[in-house]
Amino acid sequence: DAGITQSPRHKVTETGTPVTLRCHQTENHRYMYWYRQDPGHGLRLIHYSYGVKDTDKGEVSDGYSVSRSKTEDFLLTLESATSSQTSVYFCAIRQETHNEQFFGPGTRLTVL
Amino acid sequence: AQSVTQLGSHVSVSEGALVLLRCNYSSSVPPYLFWYVQYPNQGLQLLLKYTTGATLVKGINGFEAEFKKSETSFHLTKPSAHMSDAAEYFCAVSDRGADGLTFGKGTHLIIQP
Numbered sequence: 001d002a003g004i005t006q007s008p009r010h011k012v013t014e015t016g017t018p019v020t021l022r023c024h025q026t027e028n029h030r031y032m033y034w035y036r037q038d039p040g041h042g043l044r045l046i047h048y049s050y051g052v053k054d055t056d057k058g059e060v061s062d063g064y065s066v067s068r069s070k071t072e073d074f075l076l077t078l079e080s081a082t083s084s085q086t087s088v089y090f091c092a093i094r095q096e097t098h099n100e101q102f103f104g105p106g107t108r109l110t111v112l
Numbered sequence: 113a114q115s116v117t118q119l120g121s122h123v124s125v126s127e128g129a130l131v132l133l134r135c136n137y138s139s140s141v142p143p144y145l146f147w148y149v150q151y152p153n154q155g156l157q158l159l160l161k162y163t164t165g166a167t168l169v170k171g172i173n174g175f176e177a178e179f180k181k182s183e184t185s186f187h188l189t190k191p192s193a194h195m196s197d198a199a200e201y202f203c204a205v206s207d208r209g210a211d212g213l214t215f216g217k218g219t220h221l222i223i224q225p
């Protein structure tokens with residue numbers, strides 16, 4: 001499982017509230033990613049990080065921000081959650097030696 | 113920009129039959145190509161990948177895929193389907209950089225007894 005954990009695993013929140021999802025890795029990987037999975041869309045990249053304090057936007061970054069103050073943690077924040085952000089969120093790391101991405105178990109977020 | 117097209121959102125095969133899941137991609141540079149499998153309520157597991165070298169790549173659980181540059185395809189096959197193969201399968205492409213994968217919309221594989 002590449003030592004990736006996500007928390008919380010499930011969350012229900014209300015429209016307009018802030019939400020932070022955490023991704024934690026134990027293997028000191030440089031690259032980390034946040035994706036969202038929606039039926040009929042596959043997975044889409046939200047943001048990614050290529051080092052501490054180094055992040056960049058992905059395909060669907062509007063409404064999301066990220067932070068990486070330590071190598072092991074990559075946080076995804078919804079400043080003001082909307083119902084369109086109801087989704088399953090996956091964190092991933094990139095294993096550089098083999099050019100592979102490994103995924104965490106996911107967080108199911110419901111915005112009412 | 114890259115894109116991935118997976119033909120057929122649902123594919124149904126009989127147990128013991130050939131599995132063929134289709135993936136076509138577009139990329140402005142030689143791509144890295146991946147197949148992932150997702151079982152219900154779980155994360156994604158890497159099945160196989162193509163980066164360089166041999167165009168026929170073998171993965172876990174008896175799956176293999178062939179990179180065909182002229183057809184911009186990376187179809188996934190398995191000679192004999194098992195009930196345990198029932199899952200969602202995703203094809204993904206990378207432009208060899210580190211800025212994330214582009215996924216297809218997925219194919220749900222159904223195995224009929």
